[in-house]
Amino acid sequence: MSTGPLSKELFLSAKHLMPGGVSSPVRSFSSVGGEPFFVEKAKGAMITDADGNSYIDYVMSYGPLILGHAHPQVLEKITKVMERGLSFGAPNGLEIELAKLITDRMPSIEMIRFVNSGTESTMSAIRLARGFTDKPSIVKCKGHYHGHGDSFLVQAGSGVAQHSIPGSPGVPTDTAKLTFTVAFNDFDALSAMVKKHAREIAAVIIEPISGNMGVIVPDKEYIQNIRQLCDDHNVLLIFDEVMTGFRVAPGGAQEYFGVEADLTCLGKIIGGGMPVGAYGGKKVIMEKVSPQGPIYQAGTLSGNPVCMAAGIKTLKLLKDKELYQTLAMRTQFLADQMEKIAKHHGVDLTVQYAGSMMTPFFTNKNVYNFEDVKKTNQKMFQKYFHGMLDEGVFIPPSAFEAWFLSIAHTEDLLKKTLSAHEAVITKL
Numbered sequence: 001m002s003t004g005p006l007s008k009e010l011f012l013s014a015k016h017l018m019p020g021g022v023s024s025p026v027r028s029f030s031s032v033g034g035e036p037f038f039v040e041k042a043k044g045a046m047i048t049d050a051d052g053n054s055y056i057d058y059v060m061s062y063g064p065l066i067l068g069h070a071h072p073q074v075l076e077k078i079t080k081v082m083e084r085g086l087s088f089g090a091p092n093g094l095e096i097e098l099a100k101l102i103t104d105r106m107p108s109i110e111m112i113r114f115v116n117s118g119t120e121s122t123m124s125a126i127r128l129a130r131g132f133t134d135k136p137s138i139v140k141c142k143g144h145y146h147g148h149g150d151s152f153l154v155q156a157g158s159g160v161a162q163h164s165i166p167g168s169p170g171v172p173t174d175t176a177k178l179t180f181t182v183a184f185n186d187f188d189a190l191s192a193m194v195k196k197h198a199r200e201i202a203a204v205i206i207e208p209i210s211g212n213m214g215v216i217v218p219d220k221e222y223i224q225n226i227r228q229l230c231d232d233h234n235v236l237l238i239f240d241e242v243m244t245g246f247r248v249a250p251g252g253a254q255e256y257f258g259v260e261a262d263l264t265c266l267g268k269i270i271g272g273g274m275p276v277g278a279y280g281g282k283k284v285i286m287e288k289v290s291p292q293g294p295i296y297q298a299g300t301l302s303g304n305p306v307c308m309a310a311g312i313k314t315l316k317l318l319k320d321k322e323l324y325q326t327l328a329m330r331t332q333f334l335a336d337q338m339e340k341i342a343k344h345h346g347v348d349l350t351v352q353y354a355g356s357m358m359t360p361f362f363t364n365k366n367v368y369n370f371e372d373v374k375k376t377n378q379k380m381f382q383k384y385f386h387g388m389l390d391e392g393v394f395i396p397p398s399a400f401e402a403w404f405l406s407i408a409h410t411e412d413l414l415k416k417t418l419s420a421h422e423a424v425i426t427k428l
Contacts, residue, residue: 004051007037032385032397042069044408047394055394056413056420058403062396063211063243064268066327066356067317068408074272077313081305089300094308101315102270102278105251108260112280113289114303118242118267119147121277122205124297125263126151129203129236131295132285139193139204141184143370143400145212146205146240146265150175184210184369185218187225198233203263208253211243211402213373214359215352223257230262236285242267242277243402248355250321256354269318272310323407327356331405334358334414341422348377349425356405360384373400380428387424393417 003011014021022028022036029036037049045068047057057069067074081094095114103109115121126138126149138151146152153168153176180197182189184206194201208223210216230237239261245252246269254260263281270276280286290296318324335351335358342349348364361367362377362384381399388395393416395403 003035003037004049004053006050008035010038010050011035026396026398026401029397031399032382034386036397044068044070045406045410045413053392055389055392056409056417058393058395058405058409058417060404060406061273062268062401063247063357063404064271064273064314065404066247066269066406067272067314068406069273071272071314071317073317074310074313078272078274078306078309081309084305086306087301087304092303092305092308094305094312095303098270098308098311098315101312102266102280105246105315106254106264106280107251108254108262108282109264109280110283111286112278113286113297114308115277115279115297115299116275116301116304117147117277118240118265119149119277120299121242121265121267121279122146122152122238122240123149125238125265125279126203126205127297128279128285128289128295129238129263132288133202133234133236135200135202137178137180137197137200137202139180139182139190139201141206141210141370142181143184143213143373144205144207144210144240146207147242151179183371184213184216185222186369187222187229190226191229194229194233194235198235201233201235203236203238204230205238205240205265207240207243208257208259208261209244209248209354209357211357213370213400214361214367215354215357215402216367216369216373217352217354220257220259223259227259236262238263238265240265243357244355245269246315246318247357247404250318250324269314270311271307272314274304274307274310276304276307276311324355327405327407330409330411330414331356331358334405334417335360337418338421341418342425345422345425345428347380347425347428357402358405359402361399383428384424387427388420391420391423393420 011021020028027036040050041048046054048054099112150171153171180193241252241264245266249255265279267277287293288295331353335353339349339351349360350363351360362380378399
């Protein structure tokens with residue numbers, strides 16, 4: 001189905017008022033072509049646009065809605081809290097309750113600081129790492145997105161040192177030079193870089209399971225080796241679990257791999273759909289954060305009671321490990337059947353998944369890093385995206401994003417998704 005007249009009218013108005021007509025670039029459909037629909041409402045696993053068209057949703061606000069849209073118990077909780085006020089600019093007990101839930105499930109987090117987004121959490125974590133170690137540089141993996149902080153918006157650079165150059169205008173070259181980049185899943189390259197520059201590297205920041213260039217799950221040994229490498233060279237290990245935290249396992253990727261980070265960045269699910277993030281870690285590191293320590297970070301809306309309430313109810317509803325097992329089984333079923341259907345019709349498709357995250361790559365090979373991702377058939381993905389939309393299935397409008405399942409994605413909806421998938425694959 002093409003974008004309806006009301007969505008077209010809204011998009012035209014939005015473009016006069018907001019850059020590209022959107023509040024975040026991927027929403028513009030610029031990477032897949034066409035114009036975006038505007039959302040009117042959502043419930044469970046379904047999302048409805050301004051023209052009344054409904055879609056099975058696999059974007060799920062890019063991850064936080066593991067319980068589905070507008071879960072009644074989450075809505076009930078935040079409604080009661082809203083009646084007492086929306087924001088205080090002062091401490092409230094809900095912060096303590098959510099902090100306790102998080103630290104109980106992620107033992108590596110001994111102390112935590114709430115912020116307002118995943119981007120804030122990663123920016124704050126690297127400032128803390130630099131301040132704690134008194135070293136200026138960080139290492140990130142090519143293709144990993146850690147928010148839009150200047151230190152993260154870099155691409156691979158030239159030169160022996162492999163310092164990076166800005167990946168966006170507005171990022172000072174001198175700032176970008178403080179970020180080293182290596183390929184994901186290449187431990188030898190990371191090891192060589194850390195050994196050579198250990199005196200200036202404060203931290204290695206990594207998505208332990210890649211989500212922002214599509215789902216890529218490394219070997220457990222890779223993650224274990226990184227942990228040991230950081231220990232050996234006085235470098236902090238930061239896990240960006242904004243996507244994977246409480247999504248791939250009750251204790252996130254750290255439970256999934258059995259490896260603990262020094263600092264962990266969180267977002268998405270701990271806000272239950274509301275804008276929230278957090279960073280936390282070992283007490284000896286977190287005690288350096290202001291006002292207890294000298295490393296400054298602040299936020300007027302941090303610990304907002306409505307956001308805390310949504311996160312508390314979400315995590316309490318996620319206490320059952322069987323729920324995670326069910327989600328993982330449904331994700332695996334969907335991924336396997338999508339591959340099977342594509343193979344039957346002679347289309348190269350590899351679907352990679354972890355927990356309740358998955359990404360279909362149009363290729364006949366497994367995908368291990370960003371270079372592999374860029375070699376996949378993105379033109380075919382564009383056709384696939386619009387075909388699925390026509391069939392009533394909304395997937396991320398980018399070949400580099402993860403799909404997310406929720407408990408509201410019933411077996412019946414999965415079957416409908418597979419029927420849509422086959423109809424589109426047949427045309428491809």
